[in-house]
Amino acid sequence: MPLNREFIGREYPAEETYEVSREMIRRFAEAIGDTSPAYTDVDAAKAHGYTDVIAPPTFLTVLGFRVRDGGPLSDPALGLDYSLVVHGEQRFVHHRPIVAGDVLSMTSSVIDVRDAGRNELLTTKMAVTAAAGEPVSDLYSTIVSRGTAAVTA
Amino acid sequence: MTAKVRYADVEVGTELPPQQFRVTRADLVRYAGASGDFNVIHWNERVAKSVGLPNVIAHGMFTMAEAGRIVTDWAGDPGAVTEYGVRFSAPVPVADDDKGTTLEVRAVVAEKLDDNRVAVDLDARVGDSKVLAKARAVVRLA
Numbered sequence: 131m132p133l134n135r136e137f138i139g140r141e142y143p144a145e146e147t148y149e150v151s152r153e154m155i156r157r158f159a160e161a162i163g164d165t166s167p168a169y170t171d172v173d174a175a176k177a178h179g180y181t182d183v184i185a186p187p188t189f190l191t192v193l194g195f196r197v198r199d200g201g202p203l204s205d206p207a208l209g210l211d212y213s214l215v216v217h218g219e220q221r222f223v224h225h226r227p228i229v230a231g232d233v234l235s236m237t238s239s240v241i242d243v244r245d246a247g248r249n250e251l252l253t254t255k256m257a258v259t260a261a262a263g264e265p266v267s268d269l270y271s272t273i274v275s276r277g278t279a280a281v282t283a
Numbered sequence: 284m285t286a287k288v289r290y291a292d293v294e295v296g297t298e299l300p301p302q303q304f305r306v307t308r309a310d311l312v313r314y315a316g317a318s319g320d321f322n323v324i325h326w327n328e329r330v331a332k333s334v335g336l337p338n339v340i341a342h343g344m345f346t347m348a349e350a351g352r353i354v355t356d357w358a359g360d361p362g363a364v365t366e367y368g369v370r371f372s373a374p375v376p377v378a379d380d381d382k383g384t385t386l387e388v389r390a391v392v393a394e395k396l397d398d399n400r401v402a403v404d405l406d407a408r409v410g411d412s413k414v415l416a417k418a419r420a421v422v423r424l425a
Binding site for chain 2: 154157158160161162163164166168169177178179180184186187188191192195196213216217218219220221222223224225226227270
């Protein structure tokens with residue numbers, strides 16, 4: 131069944147904030163095998179001009195799994211069947227690095243739904259801000275909904 | 284930010300030192316825990332094969348993170364990466380063995396931008412299979 135295109139433009143502010151901790155950064159950096167001291171050593175991070183350890187460029191992927199339940203993809207009215215979904219594209223735009231201690235707020239929105247052959251492509255944007263609405267990062271994610279495009283004769 | 288590579292020393296066509304990453308099942312389990320992505324196709328071979336995959340496959344975001352290290356290692360300051368985007372063009376199967384799967388990553392400076400930034404195009408392969416497409420990072424150099 132095709133996805134509900136009325137969702138394009140809808141915004142879903144997350145109810146919870148996400149506090150970035152040194153330990154979560156350390157665990158993520160270890161999981162990707164990255165030994166850069168900027169992730170684990172406060173003095174090394176300060177030598178780069180940061181106030182605390184910073185997070186790897188793809189760290190904010192953790193947010194998607196924290197706020198998905200309240201986001202557009204879990205809204206039954208969208209008509210998304212997760213068993214048909216694969217991750218198509220991902221892009222991070224960082225206005226500044228993520229620093230331990232940041233308390234992040236997230237707003238997700240559906241920015242595009244379109245056909246690609248028999249599949250549909252759904253693109254979401256998650257705008258991530260720190261205290262006082264300071265822009266931190268924008269995450270663009272395109273998922274492929276396999277075989278759900280409306281069939282045209 | 285204090286990248287160790289100088290903008291003035293880089294030209295379009297400058298190649299970054301290539302890297303290889305070995306990916307094992309243990310890596311996928313560790314990444315699942317750290318990222319919160321517990322999708323069964325990344326750790327359960329029975330389920331992965333039942334939905335038509337060749338084997339357990341790596342998280343796309345794990346492949347993206349590993350490939351991105353070619354840029355952060357080169358720049359010397361991971362906070363210098365201001366943009367990073369990829370298309371997931373083929374799965375990365377990871378068999379249940381100690382050998383793992385080898386991800387080979389190359390990268391080249393594609394464009395010099397303003398504000399000391401450069402665009403770097405990445406090429407990530409497993410054997411002959413190109414696993415990331417349209418992979419580009421923007422990094423601010425010294």
